[in-house]
Amino acid sequence: MFIPRNVEIIEVGPRDGLQNEPEPISTESKKELIRQLSETGITRMETAAFVSPKWVPQMADANEISQYCNELGITYIALTPNLKALERAIEAKVPQIAVFIGASTAFNKKNINKSTDESLLETEKMFEIAKKHGIFTRAYISMSFSCPYQGEVSFEELDYVCKRFVELEADEIDVGDTNGMANPKIVYEKFSKLKNLYQDAVFVGHFHDTRKMALANTLAAMNAGIDKYDSSIGGLGGCPFSPGATGNLATEDIALMLSEMGVETGVSMEKINKIVPYAKSLSSRVK
Numbered sequence: 001m002f003i004p005r006n007v008e009i010i011e012v013g014p015r016d017g018l019q020n021e022p023e024p025i026s027t028e029s030k031k032e033l034i035r036q037l038s039e040t041g042i043t044r045m046e047t048a049a050f051v052s053p054k055w056v057p058q059m060a061d062a063n064e065i066s067q068y069c070n071e072l073g074i075t076y077i078a079l080t081p082n083l084k085a086l087e088r089a090i091e092a093k094v095p096q097i098a099v100f101i102g103a104s105t106a107f108n109k110k111n112i113n114k115s116t117d118e119s120l121l122e123t124e125k126m127f128e129i130a131k132k133h134g135i136f137t138r139a140y141i142s143m144s145f146s147c148p149y150q151g152e153v154s155f156e157e158l159d160y161v162c163k164r165f166v167e168l169e170a171d172e173i174d175v176g177d178t179n180g181m182a183n184p185k186i187v188y189e190k191f192s193k194l195k196n197l198y199q200d201a202v203f204v205g206h207f208h209d210t211r212k213m214a215l216a217n218t219l220a221a222m223n224a225g226i227d228k229y230d231s232s233i234g235g236l237g238g239c240p241f242s243p244g245a246t247g248n249l250a251t252e253d254i255a256l257m258l259s260e261m262g263v264e265t266g267v268s269m270e271k272i273n274k275i276v277p278y279a280k281s282l283s284s285r286v287k
Contacts, residue, residue: 010077
């Protein structure tokens, strides 16, 4: 078994964890969650999304949240699904942005009403602009293993998107099990192939716990050489465009597993565990 010495845990609870909550969450409550997380040893967080409040009302306060993150002096990521969103992020002085494209064209059509190729074309322009402004670029590949609208997603479909992101010089490529239907075997196989094909690329694992396999899939990805993972405090989350998908891999779970394995994360288990009740109190879906 390959076990890395160090693993980066990237907290996505303030954005991915809360975006699909049906009841409004106050901006002050989100700020408090971010503040508490910033004191745990976590060095990066995904905190906001510059999306239409009509479609994701929970993220309507992206500007104010970004301003707060700037005041805290933390490194944070904001989701920017299109050029208009990128413009807003630049104005807000966001240090890192994330774009997302599904390996499944069916998912792209449902999610953003564009084909995979149309999405990649817009991403090309976005990366060019972001790099001119010195902004770190994260590229999400959603539905990398299976899709609720088309079923299994082939490695060729995943590689088609990944190869283009590599060509566009994404700073990191986040491979997502967006609906939580992956298993350790397919996770190991796909990540191993990607690592072999793109040896200089930086990959991140993003797992949902729909079938309680998120930790097992993380271990499989680690064996393939992946040393960066997204997680969400309290296991909060769920994709609004992926029916049936439940929460993300819980930050407290991955931090505990890695600690027990002797892997350095820089994250304080004591501080993380103290935050979990507060994080769960913000959700009407996770208790």
